[in-house]
Amino acid sequence: MTPDIRPLVAGNWKMNGLKASAAEFKAMIEGYDDDLARRVDLMICPPATLVLAFAQMAQPSELAVGGQDCHAEASGAHTGDIAAEMLADASATAVIVGHSERRQDHDERDSHVRDKAKAAWRAGLIAIVCVGEAEAERDEGVTLDRIESQLKGSIPDDARAANLVVAYEPVWAIGTGRTPMPGDVAEVHTFIRDKLSARFGEDEGGRMRILYGGSVKPNNAETLMAVDNVDGALVGGASLKADDILAIASAYRQIMG
Numbered sequence: 001m002t003p004d005i006r007p008l009v010a011g012n013w014k015m016n017g018l019k020a021s022a023a024e025f026k027a028m029i030e031g032y033d034d035d036l037a038r039r040v041d042l043m044i045c046p047p048a049t050l051v052l053a054f055a056q057m058a059q060p061s062e063l064a065v066g067g068q069d070c071h072a073e074a075s076g077a078h079t080g081d082i083a084a085e086m087l088a089d090a091s092a093t094a095v096i097v098g099h100s101e102r103r104q105d106h107d108e109r110d111s112h113v114r115d116k117a118k119a120a121w122r123a124g125l126i127a128i129v130c131v132g133e134a135e136a137e138r139d140e141g142v143t144l145d146r147i148e149s150q151l152k153g154s155i156p157d158d159a160r161a162a163n164l165v166v167a168y169e170p171v172w173a174i175g176t177g178r179t180p181m182p183g184d185v186a187e188v189h190t191f192i193r194d195k196l197s198a199r200f201g202e203d204e205g206g207r208m209r210i211l212y213g214g215s216v217k218p219n220n221a222e223t224l225m226a227v228d229n230v231d232g233a234l235v236g237g238a239s240l241k242a243d244d245i246l247a248i249a250s251a252y253r254q255i256m257g
């Protein structure tokens with residue numbers, strides 16, 4: 001938690017979800033009641049094929065829909081890619097950029113991620129910029145160096161609290177059921193907060209949301225979300241089930257009292 005920051009729980013469906021998943025999504029909309037919506041923003045980032053349909057289903061609830069990646073250009077000869085403008089046109093309000101699976105599978109570097117974040121802003125979307133160390137980097141004790149260079153390289157200079165969310169996702173915690181100790185999460189998140197405040201000023205940097213991602217589940221959400229400078233979660237596997245993502249968001253009922 002950070003005082004005065006409205007938390008965000010975002011679900012990253014990755015390459016999962018068909019038309020038939022609409023039933024599960026409907027249960028998410030129904031479960032995101034007024035009490036929950038008062039406490040926490042909720043967003044689902046389905047595969048691109050479902051963005052428009054889900055965004056239309058979500059109306060008039062406050063549940064937001066986002067994309068999982070975008071191209072840096074607004075249009076052109078880039079077969080298979082999706083422009084931020086297309087996501088915005090499909091009523092997405094945000095896009096994840098620089099997820100470790102994109103960095104790994106598509107050889108995306110910090111400079112690509114930075115260009116994608118700029119594209120998100122050009123299209124009026126919030127950019128959710130992902131950073132995180134590999135297991136070998138944690139073992140070598142270079143976690144903070146790695147995070148610092150990713151923040152520097154992946155976040156454009158004109159970031160503002162209204163259009164940037166940073167997601168800290170240790171690569172070794174993604175899909176493994178393993179999570180860092182709360183003290184380790186606090187160390188990295190406080191480090192990220194300090195870097196954002198130093199670069200963008202106390203006012204902007206102090207209000208940017210910093211999400212934790214990597215094996216967030218209903219049974220660990222309250223512990224992780226209560227950590228200093230953790231302003232929500234980026235959830236993979238557990239975001240596919242309405243009961244699980246709603247239980248994770250509901251951690252804020254306990255934390256906020």
Ligand code: 13P
Binds near residue numbers: 173215216234237238
């Ligand atoms: P899991 O929650 O499945 O570990 O995935 C985390 C993630 O990569 C979210 O972007």
